[in-house]
Amino acid sequence: MFEQMKMDMMQELDSLFVEGSPVKVNFLNVLTAIKENYDFIYALSQSCCSDFSKxxxxxxxxxxxxxxxxxxxxxxxxxxxxxxxxEIFIATIESVIVTWLESGAKEDPIEIGTIILSVCDFANWN
Structure with missing residues (x-):
């Protein structure tokens, strides 16, 4: 059951990336879904396996x-x-999201998205 829920969540997050949409919009969609599914995502991030990293x-x-x-x-x-x-880029994003989750995901997804997209000025790469 947990495996199916995990796969469903991964598919849902993947589906939020709309080709041709601005990176900011896609990241905000994912962060909003993470916040809306906080309990499950937090449990996934705390599990001993590397599913959250994936x-x-x-x-x-x-x-x-x-x-x-x-x-x-x-x-x-x-x-x-x-x-x-x-790997540095991915690890940085993961660290920001894990820190956000561990602190209760209190900040708005827009604030977290801004932090993530400021890494290497990622939002302006387009």
């Missing part, structure tokens, strides 16, 4: 797929090879 990785990669020249920006912004820059 969830964050999935929607971050989806956002990057919709972002022109993302690879070049990551290399330029982090000054390391792409595969390492990508």
């Amino acid at each position: 969830l964050v990785r999935s929607f971050t990669l989806h956002a990057l797929d919709d972002t022109p020249h993302a690879k070049e920006h990551i290399i330029s912004d982090f000054q390391v090879p792409y595969k390492y820059g990508l």
Whole structure:
């Protein structure tokens, strides 16, 4: 049952990325869904398995797929090879979301989205 709920949540978050929509809108949609499903997402983030990391990785990669020249920006912004820059980028986003969840997701998704999108000026990559 938990596995099915987890898969459903991953599909729901993935479906929130609308191709051609601004990155800010897509991230805000995901963060709003996370806040609306706080109890389940928090439990998932606290589980001993890496499912939460997979969830964050999935929607971050989806956002990057919709972002022109993302690879070049990551290399330029982090000054390391792409595969390492990508991991730094994803880990940063995951850390912000985990901190938000652990503090009770009290801040508005817009505030968290602004924090996330300020990483490497991600919102202005388009």
